[in-house]
Amino acid sequence: GVNTQADVPAAGPAPSSADAVVAASGVTRRFGDGDTAVDALRGIDLQLDRGTFVAIMGPSGSGKSTLLNVAAGLLAPSAGTAEIFGARLSDLNRQAGYLFQADSLFPWKTAIQNVAIGLEVVGVPHAQARARALEWLKRVGLAGFADRYPHTLSGGQRKRVGLAQVLIRDPKILLMDEPFGALDAQTRQIMGNLLLDLWTADRKAVLFVTHDLE
16 A cells, blocks of 8 residues: 655644645545455545645555646545645646656756747746756756757756656645656665755645655
């Protein structure tokens, strides 16, 4: 089954329900009908509070990604409710940034263009979007790779671009579905440390799915 673990609790007093960023209550997600129906989730309760970093751990096929997709608004619960900042989630969760295991970079765009596009699509002027994208590339250690295309970057470098691509939009919630799972152990450790450094800087609420106990 799915287990949740607050790996890095936020400093300060114990959180209350008023601090809830994501709240799942009795969430069941069923696929199929009749005798072939399968419950990927059954009666799940979860609360993600402001400023906390929560890891969801479990073996492949235990429903981790399904739960993340419910929190993202990509899947509706078959039963139970999901709330974002106290409001019932009935559509795409626009408060969240989602980082998948697979790369989501546009292969025909450079690193800086991939990062800037998240701002440009919401009307930020090109020059301003590009300047902010360069700042984010610097923050993830890729200042010298702004004009490189994805196929010329290593797996770890592409993940850094993907992280900047999500964070430039300043989401209140960060949903991460085994984003570093395909990387080698050393690069995975480096990316984990980078993520924690970025999280420490602004304390977004993070829901991180993994099957790796390390």
